[in-house]
């Protein structure tokens with residue numbers, strides 16, 4: 001892997017989560033890591049062999065902690081809330097996720113992730129092992145860091161109505177065996193860039209037995225678990241009906257052993273304080289997906305309450321319920337939705353949403369949630385060389401920004417895919433020209 005030395009601006013958190021802005025800096029990408037990351041003094045000359053990219057701004061690669069690859073063609077397909085939307089727009093697409101189609105779509109999806117400045121993601125596939133296999137092969141080729149899993153649904157699958165109280169029995173053993181085989185093959189593959197996530201879709205599409213077995217296998221193999229928690233009110237009501245013995249939605253997962261530090265829980269909107277405490281105690285991560293939550297009118301996650309309870313948090317596009325893979329948009333909508341909810345008195349705990357909090361969730365928050373290598377989510381000496389070179393002129397008419405807060409606010413409020421020029425993951429260029 002060639003050594004790349006760059007002179008550009010840098011905007012990042014440091015290892016202690018403090019915002020750093022270096023208008024003129026030097027980054028050395030060496031063997032997948034940053035060998036150097038330091039500001040250059042005023043009037044300094046860059047050492048020889050450095051590519052002069054002044055006018056570009058380097059930020060850490062963004063982390064999308066929740067998205068659905070097979071759903072990508074349905075982005076922007078409007079209409080209805082979660083359960084009817086799944087049946088109408090999503091399940092027909094997920095059923096197709098096999099063969100050459102799955103491979104083509106996977107290739108497109110990973111290239112799109114990179115084009116948006118996303119270098120790591122937690123991705124749901126569909127129920128088919130064959131489609132999942134193609135996605136992992138393409139994922140290995142993409143150079144990105146990916147946590148992925150075959151969706152598990154042993155009841156209320158693509159053909160049935162999962163709101164039924166007596167869902168049909170299907171093939172829990174096949175679902176588990178296929179997940180085990182994929183985990184065996186791909187967990188830790190591609191120099192550790194690929195990891196496996198046992199992916200029970202959500203409580204309504206899984207039997208208690210399947211969830212328990214998935215949790216046990218994931219724990220035994222050191223793999224991740226990803227699922228959805230408390231996204232819409234109708235879903236919460238259906239879960240209550242389907243699991244009359246559980247105290248709450250989170251309790252269904254807790255009883256199955258699914259909650260733990262390698263568990264990614266999307267949404268977590270309609271949670272009680274007791275549920276938040278249980279999630280926090282387990283170390284599981286709540287993945288906030290504000291564009292999806294607005295699109296399906298699911299609700300607004302109470303981030304201050306989640307933080308107060310001690311929950312770990314990250315951000316997700318939740319494509320295709322989120323209409324795009326653009327994490328700049330997701331950061332922006334995090335701030336907007338939280339501020340509006342606070343203004344309407346929806347939250348018990350007063351807390352001000354800021355660009356910095358959203359940026360932290362999309363970088364270090366996501367990196368920790370996905371257990372990326374030490375220092376990921378920052379541009380500091382020794383951290384993984386996962387970074388995005390932006391052209392701030394694409395969104396910042398009045399730049400260059402004089403200080404860190406201004407640079408960050410402009411990035412979060414006005415940034416988008418249109419500003420992404422070059423993307424590196426693990427030191428390899430995965431998008432754009434240098």
Ligand SMILES: [Zn+2]
Nearest residue numbers: 068228266318
């Ligand atoms: Zn989702």
